[in-house]
Amino acid sequence: MLNDSLKLIRNGRLEIDAWRLFDADSSALPPDENYWMVKLETWKSHREQLSLRKFPVAILVPSDADSTDIIFKHGSDANLEKIAFIAIDFPSYTDGRGFSLAQILRKQYGWKGELRAMGDVLIDIIHYLARCGFDSFLIKEGHDAELALEAFETFTVHYQRSYPQPTKVTT
Amino acid sequence: MYIYDEIDQKLVEQRVAQFKEQTHRFLNGKLSEDDFRVLRLQNGLYIQRHAPMLRVAIPYGMLVSKQLRMLAYVARRWDKGYGHFSTRQNIQFNWPRLEDVPEILAKLATVQMHAIQTSGNCIRNTTTDHFAGVAPDEIINPLVWCEIIRQWSMLHPEFAFLPRKFKIAVSGASTDRAAVGVHDIGLQAVEENGVLGFTVWVGGGLGRTPIVGKLIKPFVAWHDLLTYLQATLRVYNLYGRRDNKYKARIKILVKDLTPEVFAQQVNEQWQLIKDGPDKVTEEYVQYVSNRFEWPKYDLTLSEIESDVILKSAENPKFERWLRTNVHDHKVKGYASVTVSLKASGIPPGDITADQMDALADMSETYGFGELRVSHEQNLILADVRRKSLYSLWLELDMLNLATPNIGLITNIISCPGGDYCSLANAVSIPVAAAIQQRFDDLDFVYEIGELDLNLSGCVNACGHHHVGHIGILGVDKAGEEWYQITIGGRQNGANSQGVIPALIRGGGAAIGRVIGPSFAREQIPDVIYRLIQTYLRLRDSDAERFIDVVERLGIEPFKHDVYSDPLLAKSIINTAVLDA
Numbered sequence: 229m230l231n232d233s234l235k236l237i238r239n240g241r242l243e244i245d246a247w248r249l250f251d252a253d254s255s256a257l258p259p260d261e262n263y264w265m266v267k268l269e270t271w272k273s274h275r276e277q278l279s280l281r282k283f284p285v286a287i288l289v290p291s292d293a294d295s296t297d298i299i300f301k302h303g304s305d306a307n308l309e310k311i312a313f314i315a316i317d318f319p320s321y322t323d324g325r326g327f328s329l330a331q332i333l334r335k336q337y338g339w340k341g342e343l344r345a346m347g348d349v350l351i352d353i354i355h356y357l358a359r360c361g362f363d364s365f366l367i368k369e370g371h372d373a374e375l376a377l378e379a380f381e382t383f384t385v386h387y388q389r390s391y392p393q394p395t396k397v398t399t
Numbered sequence: 400m401y402i403y404d405e406i407d408q409k410l411v412e413q414r415v416a417q418f419k420e421q422t423h424r425f426l427n428g429k430l431s432e433d434d435f436r437v438l439r440l441q442n443g444l445y446i447q448r449h450a451p452m453l454r455v456a457i458p459y460g461m462l463v464s465k466q467l468r469m470l471a472y473v474a475r476r477w478d479k480g481y482g483h484f485s486t487r488q489n490i491q492f493n494w495p496r497l498e499d500v501p502e503i504l505a506k507l508a509t510v511q512m513h514a515i516q517t518s519g520n521c522i523r524n525t526t527t528d529h530f531a532g533v534a535p536d537e538i539i540n541p542l543v544w545c546e547i548i549r550q551w552s553m554l555h556p557e558f559a560f561l562p563r564k565f566k567i568a569v570s571g572a573s574t575d576r577a578a579v580g581v582h583d584i585g586l587q588a589v590e591e592n593g594v595l596g597f598t599v600w601v602g603g604g605l606g607r608t609p610i611v612g613k614l615i616k617p618f619v620a621w622h623d624l625l626t627y628l629q630a631t632l633r634v635y636n637l638y639g640r641r642d643n644k645y646k647a648r649i650k651i652l653v654k655d656l657t658p659e660v661f662a663q664q665v666n667e668q669w670q671l672i673k674d675g676p677d678k679v680t681e682e683y684v685q686y687v688s689n690r691f692e693w694p695k696y697d698l699t700l701s702e703i704e705s706d707v708i709l710k711s712a713e714n715p716k717f718e719r720w721l722r723t724n725v726h727d728h729k730v731k732g733y734a735s736v737t738v739s740l741k742a743s744g745i746p747p748g749d750i751t752a753d754q755m756d757a758l759a760d761m762s763e764t765y766g767f768g769e770l771r772v773s774h775e776q777n778l779i780l781a782d783v784r785r786k787s788l789y790s791l792w793l794e795l796d797m798l799n800l801a802t803p804n805i806g807l808i809t810n811i812i813s814c815p816g817g818d819y820c821s822l823a824n825a826v827s828i829p830v831a832a833a834i835q836q837r838f839d840d841l842d843f844v845y846e847i848g849e850l851d852l853n854l855s856g857c858v859n860a861c862g863h864h865h866v867g868h869i870g871i872l873g874v875d876k877a878g879e880e881w882y883q884i885t886i887g888g889r890q891n892g893a894n895s896q897g898v899i900p901a902l903i904r905g906g907g908a909a910i911g912r913v914i915g916p917s918f919a920r921e922q923i924p925d926v927i928y929r930l931i932q933t934y935l936r937l938r939d940s941d942a943e944r945f946i947d948v949v950e951r952l953g954i955e956p957f958k959h960d961v962y963s964d965p966l967l968a969k970s971i972i973n974t975a976v977l978d979a
Contacts, residue, residue, distance in 0.1 A: 328636045356554075359556035388556065
C-alpha cells in the first residue's frame, strides 16, 4: 500500500522519507548527492569537507551523545548552516535522553533548523517530542502515521511554560 | 483542598482519553505488549500476581470527603470492596480488570483524581508531611509547594522517560515527617535572610542500595525552585545510567560523579535557565494558594476541654488513644487525629469501602471534610474540634479504626508482599499479623514506647525497612522465605548534635544495620521480642527510646542477645550455611 511508505511527519503532513544513513566507517564519506545522513562522529571528523558539498548532509545524533559536545555549544564553530537537518536517535522510546538533547540544541546552541526524531518513535511520544523542539518525526514501523498526526492535539493545555504547545505545521 | 481550574481538569480528562485510546490499540493488537507496558505503568497500571493493580495518586496525601467516597465506589464496583494505602501517599486496588481501567480513571477525574505517573520511570507523586497545612511547627505550608511541583512534574515533556523512577519529598516543618533524606530529591523548607526557600538533598533512597541523600544546595530561594529541579532532572536524564536498572537511580550518579561535581553540573544547567519562563512568580504562588479551599476555623475555641479530660479519666482506652492518635494542631481548639489502619489481623494500610464512606462522613461531621494519607499507611482527620474527640473516638472504635498504636511497635509499615506483589521474595502481611499478635498486650506496647517497625517483602523496600527502628526484609534463599533484621534505621533525627540544625534535618535519616544471619518466618515474632527485651534491660529510663539505645550502644548487645538465645539457635545454624 502506498500509504505505508508515508512514515515521516513534516510540516504537518505525511511524507515519504528519502534519507539514507551512510553507515560505513567514519573515514569514508558518502557521494555528493541528495539525502545522505551521516553519524555525528563522521560529521565531526570531516566538518570542513562536508560543508563544501553541493547536497548538504543530515547529522544523526546518538542518544548517548555528550551534551557538552561541539554541536550543543552556543557560539561554537560547529558551522551547522551547512547541514540539511539534525536527527536524534531513539533506540527505544523509553530512552529519554533525546528529549534533553533536543532542548539543549534548541535553547543553548540555538538550532533553528529541522530537528527530526528517529528510531522507536511511537504515536505516544509525539506530543512530548514536539514540545521539546522536534519538528519532524519518522514514525516507527507498524504504527499508524495518520494517528500520529492527531497526537499533536492529545493535550491542548500544559503546565511547563518553557515548552510550548506543539503545532503540526512549523514555520 | 486544591480546586482544579479548567486547565487542571482538561489535562486529566485528556490523559484519560489518551489512555483509553492506547488501551484500545493494545487490545486490538496495534500496540505490542512491550510498547504498552511503559504507557500503562505511567497510568498506574501494573500486571500483578492475581490481576492488574491500579495505583491511584493522592497528591501530597491530601484527600477530601467526596474523593474518599469515590475511592469507596471504585473499590465496590471494580474491586473486592477494599483498597490498600501504600507508603507513598497512593491507594492501590488489587483486582480491577484491564478493560475497565479507562472507565475507572474517567470516574476518578470527576473528583479531580488521577493515576498519572504513579509508576514508571518518571517523576512520581510528590509526597509530604501527613500533617501538612495543620502542623503547628510549619515554616511554610507544603501543600502549596507540592501542588506547584505537581503541576510542574505532570506530563513534563522532557522528563517522561528517565533512567529510573524519581521521587520528590517536601518537608515544610521544623520536624521532618516526610523523610526527605531518603528520596531522590528531598526539599526542606528553610528561611534565609527573610527569604523562604528550600535546602536540597539529592540521591537518597531505599531499595537495593539504601543511602541517605547528599546536601546539594543549602538554599534555593522559592522563586528558583522549579528551574533548579529542572536543572537537576536534566543532568540526571542525560547522565544517569541506563545500562543497568539497579544502578540507574540518581543516587548512583551522585555517588559516581561525587556530590560536588554533580552539584556543579546542576548549577551550570541552572544558570542557563534560572531566569527563564519557568521561574516561579509571586502571582503564580498566590494563584495556586488561592485555588485551595482553606478551612474556616473557629478561632474562639479553647484548647482544653474539661469534658474530654473527664472522659479520659473514666476510660483508659480512650485515654490511650488520646495520647497516641491525637496530635497538636496549628489552631487552638483543634487536633489532628490519626485513624489507625493497623488493627491487629488487618493487612497494614488496608481499608474497606464501608470504612472509607464512614470516614468521609466523619471528616465532614468533625472537621472540614479534609483528610491526609500518611506514608505510614494511616489516614488523618485533619481538623477535629477537640470537644468532639470523645464522640469521634466512639465512632472510630466501632469501625475498628481506633487502635491506639500510632508511633508504637504495632503500627507496622508493610508492603503488600508476596501475597499480591509479583516482585516480592517473601510474604509481608502474615509476618506483620504474627508480630501484632505477639504484641497484643497494650500495656506492654506502651511500656516499649516509640518504635517504628517497617517490613518489606523484597529488596525494593516498599515497606521502608531500612528506616525502621527495627526493619524486616524478606529474602529468598534457595526458594525459601527468610527474613533479615536491621536495627537503628530512622527517617529523621539522627546525627543531630554539633551540626548546624538547618542542615541536618534532611540528613537526619539513617539506614539500619543488619544484625546477622536471617531467620525463618515463624521465628520473627520471637526475634523481635528478644530485641525488645534487650532494649528494656539497657534503657536508662522510660524516656530513652529503642532507637536512642541503639544509637548509644550500637547493635552489638542486641546481636549478642538474639544469636545466643537457645530458642532462636536452630535457624541460625541453618541460615549460617545459607548465608555463607
